Amino acid sequence: MSESINDTGSCQVLTFKMGEEVFGVNIMSVREVLDYTNVTKVPQTPDFMRGVINLRGNVVPVIDLKLKFGMSATERTVNTCIIIVEVSLDGESAILGALADSVQEVVDFEKEFIEPAPRIGTQLNTEFIQGMAKKGEGFVIILNINKVFSADELNMYSGLQENAS
Template structure:
């Protein structure tokens, strides 16, 4: 059974967090940056590592490991920032997603994507669009528009606006 929201073949960018592989629709990816200096902003959630200057624009950077309850992302030669476009209440917000490494871009057919597992009632898995399989590994396909809550997006927007 495929995921109802996915009706056509799409390309996905895969990235690693610890040993897990995640994917995001390439249409949501603006660019991939090498790890750079991140300026910490006081009184923001732990997973919001701070902001970067991207060609004169202030972009909030979220540590995806911390967002998903994993240990903090350690800087390595492969650590990168995936700049994504998040739709929030009709507005496009630019966010940097800190990841251990970027893997590859590949296509998945709708029938190759299974629905996200329902893990009890306490855990919110709405941000997982589905589970794909590629080269024998499961890949969690993120709905980047639902990965961050409204409050988190609002905080990111305020941080980007204030730092500008």
């Protein structure tokens, strides 16, 4: 958890909804939030990879996090948006778009309100959950965006970006 908590003991998180759940990602990983735009499907990619968009001349892969997490596909509504994030794995940096049903707000969570990810047996990988932040009656699931994707997946995305150049 320490990598995202600043010197004041707090963590700024962009919160967004996927289905009924509220998720968050460290604001330092977020580049921008876009309205949903046309996504060009790329053949022979995993289902959760919805395609690519042109972001100021750059090819950016768009991921449906709901599909990645085993939920139903994100349906396009007036609130659907693409959160542009920078992920880092093994010293490599990549820009990805993550679909969200809607973006909520930026919240400053004090570290005492953030619990570690729950341990749910040995079969379920919760490494991508950085913490569970208490908010009102519920929780915000804070994602470690660098752990959501495997090295192989990130290599595939960077290959798409290079092939399009």
